[in-house]
Amino acid sequence: GQSLEQPSEVTAVEGAIVQINCTYQTSGFYGLSWYQQHDGGAPTFLSYNALDGLEETGRFSSFLSRSDSYGYLLLQELQMKDSASYFCAVRDQGSARQLTFGSGTQLTVLP
């Protein structure tokens, strides 16, 4: 099975940089995804890492270290609209390639 750990809450101010960490334990690892979910909204895809290293998409970057079973999501130039829950999710190597989500990190951006 899989288990993921991420902080439950993070608070930062507008314009700042914040890093949300995710550690995982899995019997078979295929990749690490990040999703954003606003209150009452649907999860939306942010990024996916299958290989070690940093992936950058605008203000958001995601990093993966397979040897450390660790990844993070980096949010730069924080905006109020970035206040949301952020979930890391691992994809396993089974035939279904199912996603297992962490419990989420509630990010609050203060003015």
Added chain:
Amino acid sequence: EAGVAQSPRYKIIEKRQSVAFWCNPISGHATLYWYQQILGQGPKLLIQFQNNGVVDDSQLPKDRFSAERLKGVDSTLKIQPAKLEDSAVYLCASSLAGDLNEQFFGPGTRLTVL
């Protein structure tokens, strides 16, 4: 491109009653997923379809939950009978066949069991 559609958006039922949720995935998406999201937790996969076949239903409580995708497009998820602990948001998602990266989620159905 239209997104994933779900209905109803909200449902309140008494325990031991039955309830059904409907999902229409993005056109052309062969893979369809049903997730359960309890307040304060991440989505948990209940069942995954590839076209009209079940790929994974290992976490579906089959004594009370059932799902079908008869024509490989729309899907329904049913709970019969409901328990208090079934109170959650039920999310439907879809993805292109073979796309291992991005799943597109619908707005969800918020179920309250009293």
